[in-house]
Amino acid sequence: MIGRPLVTGNRHTCGVTRSFGVASAALALALVLSACTVTVEGVALGTGRVVNPDQQSDVDPTFINNSDGGEIDKLAGTVVKDVEKFWQEAFPKTFDNKPWQPLRGGYYSVDTSDKTAPAPPCTDQASDVEGNAFYCPSADIIAWDRVALLPVLKNRFGEASVMLVLAHEMGHAVQRRAGITQSAQRSDPQRFPTILLESQADCYAGAFVRWVSDGKADRLRLDRDSIDPALEAMVLFRDPVGTEQTAQGAHGDAFDRVSAFQDGFEKGTQLCSEISVDNRTFTQRGFLDEKDEATGGNLPFDNTVELLETDINAFMQSELTKLGKQWTKPKLDRVNSTPRCSRGDQGPVAYCPDDRTIDMQTRGRLAELHSEIGDWATGTIVSSRYAMLMLATLDKPLTGPEAQRSALCVSGAYSKSLLNRVGNNVFALSPGDLDEAVQVLLGFDYPARDLEGEAPATGFERVAAFRVGAVDGLKSCNLA
Template structure:
């Protein structure tokens, strides 16, 4: 069975394959953000790659492979009880999917089988990638770090095989080794490698932390379609699951990744529970979403305040047509107003635009963050500074967890894909993280990490006492 990074969107593939057409691809072209050390740029030898053309894409891929091999040569024994690392016996394959006559790699029938993909094949012990319509598009739209992430993920599957997780073990015990678990573990291993590079330990690669955001945006493209059951064959996870696994590896290392099991990993991906929810893609119209959010957020914040011995004042939610200007800093389209303890929400403009562009939980994430600022005020906590910014995101994430795990007929809850919308708005915008001075963490990576603290561990993890 081929282990791939995930199903790439048709739009991403068509950006290269249908080069004569005008196609809009998500992402911002990135000319900078190179990951190969400048003094190593001319030293890249691609001769070890089967079917290479020796071009820039394979130079980048080859450089990543060399460093990820070194990472596991050193790190595999430390992770797996001194067991030595075994290099891939089948090697690496670059595939020109634009050429119908190009030789296919092992485990495939024709070169076009690799189109828009990169994969690890355990039976041949090889890694292959599409050098025509995957890696160059990732590089152009999301930076070289996205290419590094994809290839490190595939090496993660090779790590699993060497750690004893085989096709046979998965067939014999699919409940213990569901596909989504194996993909999450490979994402985690990729995160541990990227952290090693980011820390300056790689011989050939380097990485600025700012380059992580576009790489994670690329990962969002490879999420499963909204509504996919986590038990589905070939499931890789929703955007929240995939980014969470990557960040766990980045923050906690390969040893934690090796210990991921069905008993200690909770996945947020799930199927639709009603035809109506499926028909709308799980999204409510803006006015209806706000109508349900307002009382529910107040109830959640009141319950939290009550447990901490404080009285929740039920702040008034003022609908405004202009941008909120009720504090000295720009909080974005929704703002907590310290002087009169209200919340101003712009009903037309950026908030409604994001609601339409991303989905209703982009709105929910932003609005809940302003109620979180109000909660900090009630608790007498600072409303400015890095700690306030992280706590606001944590509380917003905890509210999302509360909704995701809530049970009962007819209750307000999250739909499949909602947490993906939270990830998207956090990566692309800093509104949910802003304090009352309008300051926020600089990177989406930091914002998602703080939100995840609450979304995974709940309100108690937000350190409100």
């Protein structure tokens, strides 16, 4: 909060290439060391398998340049074959009946552990591809690291993450075929900033993943639960917190990237093709000042709660007045044990309808998430319980899917109200705070729980409902 983000290192694939993004060194190490991903408490994730075992043997990876014929390249080959089929169908429908043109340069698998391995086009040596995948428009090729990227993603986030990465790179090939050439980017960089092109590629990847999840692919399959770990990979490959959205090579923060993916998943390639600087707003932004950069962007737990309590009450009062209702400030009870004031387990913060209070566990899970993720993990969970009180004030349902979505939407709308505040000592979101919201929503269902403790099963659904309010404000939450 208050504009104090955490800085991590980064590097970008240079010039002519368009990459999925590069994890910071610290996060890349975490990838290698960890073989598991965050799981939602009480909810089982999918298997992470996306390849139909009866079909994978049909893909001969020898069409991939420099392939070793191993399991990773079989997986990559299976993915790109279905991505090609998707665009054979989707490209003419999206771009005035123009036929899809296959990549003239093909695909390259790179053994970045071998100093003598051949380098793919657009690079000087194999190690240039380490930890990355990219599309090179001048050679019209897609290349990937089969040693330090794809197997690591598969092991931690499941096969769907490999699908997402390669579909993103194909999205850049789509852009070139749609007329977004290197010369066009150079001549009008304000119209084609890097972050816009990356957002569009994320959107195209989302449209492809939806096609797979709808059962239309020849070789791939996907249950919805397997999407959550893949989205966690997008969080990993976000830009370093504090990166300006105008920076060369910017891909977007986690909120921007997941938003673009969900837009493609929900609305298809036509919307993706129409993304422009005129209709796309990005939340990524730089530090406010050196103090913000130095202090890391996170307030201590007690300070966060104290400032949040004052601010969110003012927000609720203002918004309910517009709706012709009166906001009664609830008592925020700080408790040591898990709140037990409702019919079900709402998690470490609970709205208590009998006396219209909000119970908050000051030790345990909430404080741990504050430390592990950041202060807007706390803000997202706590604001969702105030959202439940807003729903009660408006005589809206407090249980069931509508209540769950509405609580998330209101929480998102409150976050939006904090996003563009400026000035000294102003309670506002810092760079990276919306990413913290995405992380807590993907990993935990606390912000979505209704009075009975029920919530949407997938992080994808939770982020989508939160994003409605975070993008379009309270008017989009259908509370009137």
